[in-house]
Amino acid sequence: GGGTAQDPDVEEPGENVEAGALQVGIVLSTGGKGDKSFNDAAIEGLERAKRELGIQYRDIEPREMAQDEESLRFLAEQGMDLVIGVGFLMEESLRTVALEYPDVKFALIDAVVDEPNVASLVFKEHEGSFLAGALAALMTESDNVGFIGGMRIPLIEKFEIGYIHGVEYINETEGKNVNVLSAYVGTTGDAFNDPTTAKELTLSQISRGADIIYHASGGSGQGVFEAAYENGKYAIGVDSNQNWMYPGTIMASMLKRVDVAVFDTVKAVQDGTYEAGLTVFGVEDRGISLTDLEKVDELEKFGVEDDADDIARMQELKDSIPTDVKNKIEEITNKIISGEIVVREE
Amino acid sequence: MKRQKLYDNLRELMIPLGAITLGLLVGAVIILMTGANPIEAYKALFIGAFGDVNKFANTLARSTPLIFTGLAVAFAFRCGLFNIGVEGQMFVGALAAAYVGANFEGLPKIIHLPMAILAAMIAGGFWAAIPGILKAKRGVHEVINTIMMNFIAYAFIGYMVSDVLRAPGQTPRTVGVLPSAQLVRLGELVGWSTSRLSIGFLIGLLVCGIIYYLLWKTTIGYEVRSVGLSPMAAEYGGVNSSQKIILAMIISGALGGLAGAERVLGFDRALILGFSPGFGFEGIAVALLGKNHPLGIIFGALLFGALSNGGAWMNFTTNVPVDLIVVLQAVIIFFVAADQIIRRIFSKNKKEWGAV
Amino acid sequence: MQPILTMENITKRFPGVIANDGVNFDLQAGEIHALVGENGAGKSTLMNVLFGLYQPEEGKIAYKGEELIINEPTQAIKLGIGMVHQHFKLVQPLTVTENIILGSEPTLGIKINKEKALKDVDELSKKYGLIIDPKAKIENITVGMQQRVEILKTLYRGADIIILDEPTAVLTPQEVKELFAILKGLTDQGKSIIFITHKLNEVMEIADRATVMRRGKTIGTVSTKETSPTQLAEMMVGRQVLLRVEKQEAKLGKEVLKVEGVSGNDDRNLQVVDNVSLSIRAGEILGIAGVEGNGQSELIEILTGLRKPTSGDIYLNDKKITGLTAREIKNSHVGYIPEDRHKRGLILDFSISENAILGIHQRKPFAKGMQLNLSEIKKHADNLIEKYDIRTPNREVHARNLSGGNQQKIIIARELEIDPVLIIASQPTRGVDIGAIEFIHKQIIEARDEGKAVLLVSAELQEILSLSDRIAVIYEGEIVDIIDAKEATEEKLGLLMAGVRN
Amino acid sequence: MWQDLFNMSMLYATLRAATPLIITAIGGLIAERSGIINIALEGKMLMGAFTAVVVSYYTGNPWLGVLGAIIAGGIMALIHGVVSIKYKANQVVSGTAINILAGGLTIFLLQIIFGVAGTSPQVKKLPAWGPFHPIVYFGILLVFVTHYVIYYTSWGLRVRAIGEHPSAADTVGINVIKMRYICVIISGMLAGLAGAALSLGDLNVFVKGMTSGRGYIALAAMIFGKWTPIGALGASLLFGYSTALQMGLQGRGIPSQIVQMIPYIFTMIALAGFVGKSTPPAALGEPYDKAKR
Numbered sequence A: 001g002g003g004t005a006q007d008p009d010v011e012e013p014g015e016n017v018e019a020g021a022l023q024v025g026i027v028l029s030t031g032g033k034g035d036k037s038f039n040d041a042a043i044e045g046l047e048r049a050k051r052e053l054g055i056q057y058r059d060i061e062p063r064e065m066a067q068d069e070e071s072l073r074f075l076a077e078q079g080m081d082l083v084i085g086v087g088f089l090m091e092e093s094l095r096t097v098a099l100e101y102p103d104v105k106f107a108l109i110d111a112v113v114d115e116p117n118v119a120s121l122v123f124k125e126h127e128g129s130f131l132a133g134a135l136a137a138l139m140t141e142s143d144n145v146g147f148i149g150g151m152r153i154p155l156i157e158k159f160e161i162g163y164i165h166g167v168e169y170i171n172e173t174e175g176k177n178v179n180v181l182s183a184y185v186g187t188t189g190d191a192f193n194d195p196t197t198a199k200e201l202t203l204s205q206i207s208r209g210a211d212i213i214y215h216a217s218g219g220s221g222q223g224v225f226e227a228a229y230e231n232g233k234y235a236i237g238v239d240s241n242q243n244w245m246y247p248g249t250i251m252a253s254m255l256k257r258v259d260v261a262v263f264d265t266v267k268a269v270q271d272g273t274y275e276a277g278l279t280v281f282g283v284e285d286r287g288i289s290l291t292d293l294e295k296v297d298e299l300e301k302f303g304v305e306d307d308a309d310d311i312a313r314m315q316e317l318k319d320s321i322p323t324d325v326k327n328k329i330e331e332i333t334n335k336i337i338s339g340e341i342v343v344r345e346e
Numbered sequence B: 001m002k003r004q005k006l007y008d009n010l011r012e013l014m015i016p017l018g019a020i021t022l023g024l025l026v027g028a029v030i031i032l033m034t035g036a037n038p039i040e041a042y043k044a045l046f047i048g049a050f051g052d053v054n055k056f057a058n059t060l061a062r063s064t065p066l067i068f069t070g071l072a073v074a075f076a077f078r079c080g081l082f083n084i085g086v087e088g089q090m091f092v093g094a095l096a097a098a099y100v101g102a103n104f105e106g107l108p109k110i111i112h113l114p115m116a117i118l119a120a121m122i123a124g125g126f127w128a129a130i131p132g133i134l135k136a137k138r139g140v141h142e143v144i145n146t147i148m149m150n151f152i153a154y155a156f157i158g159y160m161v162s163d164v165l166r167a168p169g170q171t172p173r174t175v176g177v178l179p180s181a182q183l184v185r186l187g188e189l190v191g192w193s194t195s196r197l198s199i200g201f202l203i204g205l206l207v208c209g210i211i212y213y214l215l216w217k218t219t220i221g222y223e224v225r226s227v228g229l230s231p232m233a234a235e236y237g238g239v240n241s242s243q244k245i246i247l248a249m250i251i252s253g254a255l256g257g258l259a260g261a262e263r264v265l266g267f268d269r270a271l272i273l274g275f276s277p278g279f280g281f282e283g284i285a286v287a288l289l290g291k292n293h294p295l296g297i298i299f300g301a302l303l304f305g306a307l308s309n310g311g312a313w314m315n316f317t318t319n320v321p322v323d324l325i326v327v328l329q330a331v332i333i334f335f336v337a338a339d340q341i342i343r344r345i346f347s348k349n350k351k352e353w354g355a356v
Numbered sequence C: 001m002q003p004i005l006t007m008e009n010i011t012k013r014f015p016g017v018i019a020n021d022g023v024n025f026d027l028q029a030g031e032i033h034a035l036v037g038e039n040g041a042g043k044s045t046l047m048n049v050l051f052g053l054y055q056p057e058e059g060k061i062a063y064k065g066e067e068l069i070i071n072e073p074t075q076a077i078k079l080g081i082g083m084v085h086q087h088f089k090l091v092q093p094l095t096v097t098e099n100i101i102l103g104s105e106p107t108l109g110i111k112i113n114k115e116k117a118l119k120d121v122d123e124l125s126k127k128y129g130l131i132i133d134p135k136a137k138i139e140n141i142t143v144g145m146q147q148r149v150e151i152l153k154t155l156y157r158g159a160d161i162i163i164l165d166e167p168t169a170v171l172t173p174q175e176v177k178e179l180f181a182i183l184k185g186l187t188d189q190g191k192s193i194i195f196i197t198h199k200l201n202e203v204m205e206i207a208d209r210a211t212v213m214r215r216g217k218t219i220g221t222v223s224t225k226e227t228s229p230t231q232l233a234e235m236m237v238g239r240q241v242l243l244r245v246e247k248q249e250a251k252l253g254k255e256v257l258k259v260e261g262v263s264g265n266d267d268r269n270l271q272v273v274d275n276v277s278l279s280i281r282a283g284e285i286l287g288i289a290g291v292e293g294n295g296q297s298e299l300i301e302i303l304t305g306l307r308k309p310t311s312g313d314i315y316l317n318d319k320k321i322t323g324l325t326a327r328e329i330k331n332s333h334v335g336y337i338p339e340d341r342h343k344r345g346l347i348l349d350f351s352i353s354e355n356a357i358l359g360i361h362q363r364k365p366f367a368k369g370m371q372l373n374l375s376e377i378k379k380h381a382d383n384l385i386e387k388y389d390i391r392t393p394n395r396e397v398h399a400r401n402l403s404g405g406n407q408q409k410i411i412i413a414r415e416l417e418i419d420p421v422l423i424i425a426s427q428p429t430r431g432v433d434i435g436a437i438e439f440i441h442k443q444i445i446e447a448r449d450e451g452k453a454v455l456l457v458s459a460e461l462q463e464i465l466s467l468s469d470r471i472a473v474i475y476e477g478e479i480v481d482i483i484d485a486k487e488a489t490e491e492k493l494g495l496l497m498a499g500v501r502n
Numbered sequence D: 001m002w003q004d005l006f007n008m009s010m011l012y013a014t015l016r017a018a019t020p021l022i023i024t025a026i027g028g029l030i031a032e033r034s035g036i037i038n039i040a041l042e043g044k045m046l047m048g049a050f051t052a053v054v055v056s057y058y059t060g061n062p063w064l065g066v067l068g069a070i071i072a073g074g075i076m077a078l079i080h081g082v083v084s085i086k087y088k089a090n091q092v093v094s095g096t097a098i099n100i101l102a103g104g105l106t107i108f109l110l111q112i113i114f115g116v117a118g119t120s121p122q123v124k125k126l127p128a129w130g131p132f133h134p135i136v137y138f139g140i141l142l143v144f145v146t147h148y149v150i151y152y153t154s155w156g157l158r159v160r161a162i163g164e165h166p167s168a169a170d171t172v173g174i175n176v177i178k179m180r181y182i183c184v185i186i187s188g189m190l191a192g193l194a195g196a197a198l199s200l201g202d203l204n205v206f207v208k209g210m211t212s213g214r215g216y217i218a219l220a221a222m223i224f225g226k227w228t229p230i231g232a233l234g235a236s237l238l239f240g241y242s243t244a245l246q247m248g249l250q251g252r253g254i255p256s257q258i259v260q261m262i263p264y265i266f267t268m269i270a271l272a273g274f275v276g277k278s279t280p281p282a283a284l285g286e287p288y289d290k291a292k293r
């Protein structure tokens, strides 16, 4: 894990432990800390719990899938009150370890394990992607929008399908004729760490007319943003609030509030209200949403100094979104919540 | 005479041991620079790899695919071929094992399991045969084509898993292997163990024996090695070198396929995308560490397995970044490769060990 | 006269061997000095010491009256010592000119001055009568030409002493003649030449003096005018040597090999074997004489199944073997001693026992099915080592570590022990010392007397004349004539080999 | 459809994708022409990409980042050189170790320096010169300069000689060992530069493993191009083009993975059908031992 000498936030387990402080262990997915996306969101949730609830946490970043299980087991063995697994690849391992440690509470993000000591936290990414698609379709001037996925796996396809559905919805309701170009970076896990290819794919889409590109490609997203930025086009971020990464280029980010899910679960354990079972986060409970279209908020700095110029640029971009677009997104959000719109998943 | 031989063997043994020691010393310096305590770290490394029966079993489990991929690389090497494509061959082997393992319900284990393993070997062998044939018949350098076949394999597996053999749910994986095609795990034999070490490890040792036998005790091995050392002389000796090149690639690929089968039928019980942290590439290092000899490969694989698992534990308990282990692995390979460094150190101390 | 070079008491050790043991050697300006001795006598080592490739443990070198230590070949080159190594040091894909100028390139700015290089090489080649094509690539020219390039390399660097390590081992008689003319020309212009060889007639023909080495020591230096081949041979081997091959009248049996109208191509797909017909009977040696490069190598490869004929038929004991694989032909009891022992005949990194079964490894008793019978193989190897006097510590030694003569003995032993009906021997004594030559010749004659048919290809006319019963002369892929050995003379063969028909 | 496949943006994309391959392949061929197998290109490239970002991060100057990348690639190559030239290790082993080392070291240092294991912070990247970043132009120039150096200068002649027959070169006074060191180091420097082209030319970050096998593709391009600069250029362009093609063809109803196979299948067909045998330098992979000359 990142717990090196430079990282004073992470204490050695068993040392300096404040008596009674809740102990949380987390096993991150292989993208690791610093992905400015999924894993960082999970850590953000724990940081908040540390600040607000006074808990202590310990994170592990396994380098290979096969070590997920040992990592979870290690944390359970350490007597953690709660052990969190991040990512669908941990499904099997977490089930195994949860069975071995029936007295330890577990939480799993992005997959379901049906055991009495596991809280499964999953997200309706397709709903948020629908909003992203609607926003892109409403804002495009070229009637072409793009989608870049990391690797074609079920989870990422969910993003693509929701996005396409959102565009189609606008085409139908607004009488537009927006076309979606979609592409995937690669065929292995490397696809989430290959911004160079992602950039080329984005440039290829831009050359074919796309002016707003949404991505679900982890670390490769950097390349999507760079391509959009260089060409004066726009991008839509994913998972965390990525707007700050290219101020003025990223129109919005589809937020998957892993941080909220993590924080809530930690809080539930602390409050004694933890319940095992499935929790689905969607637009309804704001576990899934777009970043605010009105103003720059929830600025996640990820360790970067905030800069007045950057904030101004982000505000400027938000101001350029017409009010009726904002209203339309608001309206769609409500329709999703009310069930009037049912977003396709597959 | 006997005594001399003993000395010679001892000296050969000193090289890997010396390399590991020197590698750990270099690692210790790096650990010190990060502000951690190397002794603590190495204690954790050792405990993580061998600390208890489960950990030891996990180390063996981590080594198992490396035995197969190491053998795969070595076998091709013996025929003068550099097979960088073991990773891809392992992938298609895994796919075949996953497909056969998940289907054909009702077959008895005695048929189903060998069938799944065989399917993996055939698939891996087929995948390697293509660069083999292109090398033998068209003279195309096998390095390029095995690299290309890797990329094609990744894409092909991705397609098959996401479009054809997809299991329900979010995980990109095939449906689980039926019990009749599963390699039994240690954890299933004895209740107290959690390890996913499977009988595949023993198969690995057995296959090492078979490959040793094949290379040095059969005419096939004789011919393969003769092509590897001198294609012209082999041709003179009536050896059809094109045929041997293709055969060696097929056997190499089949060994790669076995690595996939073990993961799918034993360790993971399904093909999960991302199951390999690069076993095929680590196999190159293992083969070279083991001097392309089955016995050496077993030790190389164990070393890599131990470092990998021990490194994870070291990270758990001392917070030294686990990637240090990768650096360590590289340093050890350097020292084994540059064995003259170690020979020099020993010959300074022990003059009678003679000329270097 | 003061010698231009003296080497005194030179000692050079390798692990386990004293290659040079207090060797003395001196060279007069303008002389051709032959250095002779058996394989492993230490000739190459001594010359490598002189050329700065090895540093001797003991001894002194004085050059033009000055005592010095030569640490590097560059230093030797600067002093005016040039060496033509036994295995040429030429870069195959580069041109003749590029090879000659390598390391001392004339430049224009950073660019090589190609014009000047070509001009220099051209002038040099005219001056010393070494005619070459400066723009040809080494890989496309004959061995004889390559040797000229090597000599030019030394001259280009201003050599006064030229060392030639076994320069004639790979040359055709024609090329040898040309080389000798060149060497005479060089001495006329004041160069001194050290000439290593195994061929005593060459020593007698070209050298002024000869130094004989045996087991790392100098036995003596003699003037060629005052010695004889027999005396030299005795000095080399330390005993009497039969220089003439003694053989009885051939007892002919039935026809073993029949070749009918065989044609074939070389690697570049040019026809080099043209409608060859010949026949050999049991108990007979048919020699094929010819200047190298006239299709002999390809013809042999066709006969042994390593190359496909484009037309014609081959019969072995009346059975058609045309187009069979190398293995099938070997299995029909054809023994084959190839011309290139390093590339074809041996796997240098295999042990002697492994080499002893190359080509018969899949046969009983060495293999049962696909399993090798290691105890039989070991027994076989030990047997060959003893019977053929292969000098080696044990059967597990890699072929690479044996001397050329002993390497050749492994091949000959292996091929004779397969109980052949036909033996095809190509350049069987190339680069081998006289002791070994004597042994190999005896083996071939014995095989013939046992009723085997022998096809012998050799660039050595002397060897062809003394071994063969009949001699076929090949020229540009065609058999020009087949004559009885008793009627053959060097002159007659020489004419035929040049393509002159009677 | 045809317009989609042959147009300016495809040309640009081809050049961009080809650039790191060209530079790395040229680096590879300089080392291999001198007789040193360079399977370590991937690792040297990765190390270059990483160092470029670190230096740019601390200095705020991407040009210094590029310099850092070149030096880092050179240092990796020096390790490869010492191990395989001085200590005569198997060059494939040593190269494999370099790749492993770079993979581990970059992530290790990412954590030590930035406290993250995946993506570095954003740094200042190279400016664009017209449609491309500066390294693209350098890459093209490099091909022709290398061609000139290899075939027209005495240095190039010597490099070719030591890769084919080192003892021949040695006996005419060429310092084989020194030359090999120089070639290997140049090769590493170029691979490092290609890494910088990825992290500071195309992008402004380092992401772990971001070379994604490009070093291996460059190795393939070098062999494909028969160890000649112009050949390597052609192979890299072919590969760049088929990559661009693959990108343009995605999202047209064919599963993406199938489309993504195109560049690799393309290369195999081209090799089997039109290029065929490529013969490496004769002494490739053989450590030079003065004692055995």
Ligand SMILES: Nc1ncnc2c1ncn2[C@@H]1O[C@H](COP(=O)(O)OP(=O)(O)OP(=O)(O)O)[C@@H](O)[C@H]1O
Pocket (backbone or CB within 6 Å): C014, C015, C017, C018, C019, C037, C038, C039, C040, C041, C042, C043, C044, C045, C046, C403, C404, C405, C433, D291, D292
């Ligand atoms: N580099 C070496 N290392 C170890 N031993 C060597 C080396 N070079 C030569 N020898 C040994 O030294 C002895 C003399 O070898 P040398 O090459 O001088 O013989 P030679 O007279 O040239 O033989 P040939 O007629 O076969 O060329 C031989 O026993 C040989 O095996």
Ligand SMILES: Nc1ncnc2c1ncn2[C@@H]1O[C@H](COP(=O)(O)OP(=O)(O)OP(=O)(O)O)[C@@H](O)[C@H]1O
Pocket (backbone or CB within 6 Å): C039, C040, C044, C086, C087, C400, C401, C402, C403, C404, C405, C430, C431, C432
């Ligand atoms: N490292 C070594 N160890 C032992 N013997 C060696 C070594 N290197 C060379 N030799 C031996 O030194 C001798 C001289 O080598 P050289 O290059 O002159 O070949 P050679 O014996 O004349 O063979 P050929 O005539 O077949 O080419 C050979 O007998 C060779 O086997």
Ligand SMILES: [Mg+2]
Pocket (backbone or CB within 6 Å): C043, C044, C045, C086, C165
């Ligand atoms: Mg010699």
Ligand SMILES: [Mg+2]
Pocket (backbone or CB within 6 Å): C039, C086, C166, C404, C431, C432
């Ligand atoms: Mg010799």
